[in-house]
Amino acid sequence: MTAVQLRFVAGTLELRGTLPEGVALSGLATWDARSRCHRAPALAYAEIVRALHRAGVTYEDEARGYVELERGLCVHREPRPFQKEALTAWREAKGRGVVVLPTGAGKSHVAVLAIDDKRRSALVVAPTLDLVRQWYDLLRTSFATEVGIVGGGSYELLPLTVTTYDSACLHMDHFGARFGLVIFDECHHLPGPSYALSAELCLAPYRLGLSATPERSDGQEQQLSRLIGPVVYRKDIVELTGPYLAEYETVRVEVDLSPEERAEYELERGIYLDFVRSQGIRMGSARGWNDFIMRSARSAAGQRAMRAYRRQRELSLGAKAKLDYIERLLEAHRGEKALVFTQDNATAYAISKRFLIPIITHQTKVKERSEILERFADGRYRAIATSKVLNEGVDVPDASVAIVISGSGSVREHVQRLGRILRRKGDKFATLYELVSRKTGEVFTSERRREHAAYGGGAP
């Protein structure tokens, strides 16, 4: 006789029926007076099933909605030694854990091997539509089967499906029971109130996280252990450079503002700094930026200071000399493929318009993105301008030049941008140029983002 029924309801597990004497699910499930049953987050599915098994409780599992894949890998590529090690480590951790490998080292191949190993319906969650497209192509080719997509206007669920973090967050309570394995690509995005919920509402017993840089500025990476599993394997960029990643150099180029730009920069920066000093705001402190935002909203002088802050930043990030220098770099590397990164969309469009190179931003539709990347891959395009959407994961194997016109102070962003050109191909040598306006606040921003071993800076 069935003692307990398990059901997946809106990202939670309902347990109905009477548990035999002595069997407790304390810590896993809670009594829900609203529906008069026990309820648990879907994340607890594997543990609950194990607990019921251990106790010898008969249960009817209506929750599990995933299936075994009809076929495994159709394209067999010999994994590199570190990929094999990563898979073994993940398998030994009961199929729950995070693999940390540098960009270009082939994290996605580890994921493909994991899907083949478990042969359960699998959901890949990626941060951008470009990555969704890329995973879609990879899974379709590797498993010779149709692959579903949820996001970017599509909603098709198949045993192998790819989605974005945003769509997972919206829909996991509907389809969270349909996958036995969930793969969080660039999993450092997962911690945080909204995205983390998508892992809670999914019952997949097997979980794999992939990242080059799991650390977060808010320290929330510790949540990954609960949501996915512990870090089971890690190799850093310096360990793999040479055999598996392209050799590279980073070149910082300092440019001068024009006299007009300098005069305006000093004027606006003066207004901004006067306000900050008059208010006693310490911009270097943890609360500095928040204080500035709050106080600038309270008075006309504050609002003017905010405008001044934005303008001086705009002048330093988009200095005319930087744009002039791009032309020089594009001509110097005309035989190579280049990615031009900016901090904002407006500058990316200005570069696209001035140098007549294709642009990919969040406004670029999927079809045009695919076409641009395809033409870039086959050499019809030699350069792409972008703001942030190509920072992560997108596979552009031949790109060997990255030109960073502007960016944030984020170490992760800067390492990810470098990673875009490191995928090894033949004896490729990669170069990252970072253009910085001399004697402006941007110099400090640049120093902050270079604090990584990849730039000869701080910890990896």
Added chain:
Amino acid sequence: MIGPDLVRTRKRKGTLCLPAMSPDARERARALAEQVLAVIGGCLGQTRSVVEEELSGLESTPQEKKLLSALKKLALDDSAFDGNAALDAPGLRREVFSRAALARQALDPGAHFDRNAVISEVAAELNLTPEALESGLYSDLRSAERLLKAPSYDAEGLLVRHARAEVQAVLLCSVRVVALVRCASAEQYRALFHKLKFRQLMFQLSAEAGGGYRIEIDGPYSLFESVTKYGLELALLLPALESCDSVTLNADLRWGKKREVLKFELELGRAGAFEPTPPRDEIKNLLDAFAEVANWRAEPAQEVLDLPGIGLCVPDLCFSHRQTGEQVLCEVLGFWNRDAVWRRVELVEKGLATKIVFVVSARLRVSEEVLGDAESAALYVYKGSINAKALERKLDTLVQPGRRAKVKRS
């Protein structure tokens, strides 16, 4: 809708308030609303970037900044824009960028890329002027969309929308809402409960001593953590709550980036006459089908069935026997919620005496036998669509004497 960052709020003893406007502030808000609508109205045919630039020229005091931003957002959301479809912008870009890549590849050492030559060359091939090509190159961007229609309401209308948008923006950050609701008619309750079901929110109802109901609303996962995941659904529920005669709303919030724990209280009352929503398709079909049935007449039900301490249900239809006048109520539960069926079964078990048929989809995997022996209630489980004949048979069974008041649980 606007985001919480555009709401004018005040915090007092753990409670978030939406400060009422003084007559002067109200007058000033009306002036700002008029300016926003005038700017948008004067920009017909212009691109979105021009409209936004014109709007950015409107001035306000620091205290009015959020109000002005919110008014702009709402008015722009209610405007109609159209993409510039005259030119195939992606096609133009493909041509221009491909030609530019070739030109750059073909450069001799020391030679420089001639941008204007590429533009002129491609423009000539496409029978366009260089200027037309330049202006069409990125004409499919959102910023290049052209304004076709400005909002149709006046400043007062914009302020009414703004007031609702502020409440909705607060509710976006809510983790749980308790509403004390009073309605004059069952139709109003039904409309509200249908909205609650439609939004797939979990709710617990209890009758208030002085009339009306207390409704606690959240979502399944709320049991484990106070999450704002259901905030959007709660915000979208607001118009349904506004249709009730009076509502006292208490919300638990996680406010701002720091997710500060705050309370929010609001009194709502219906402004105009209640406008009943048209019946759902399956109800309308039943009303039509029973117009042809000899023994039974169907009409929308007006009752709310309440079993104190146990729960309640709001039937959809009331069937009256044409000869005896005997009445049987009917609630169509459909296929979305198996729990709802078990709650109805519990109502019957605990003594619901009114004759009623619950109509349930076979997809919920509930047997009619569950209420097979109940005297006052029956389950009609349908496959595919509801069959009026089968429902009629259930109604006939319920008015036959001799049914035992016993319920089977599977």
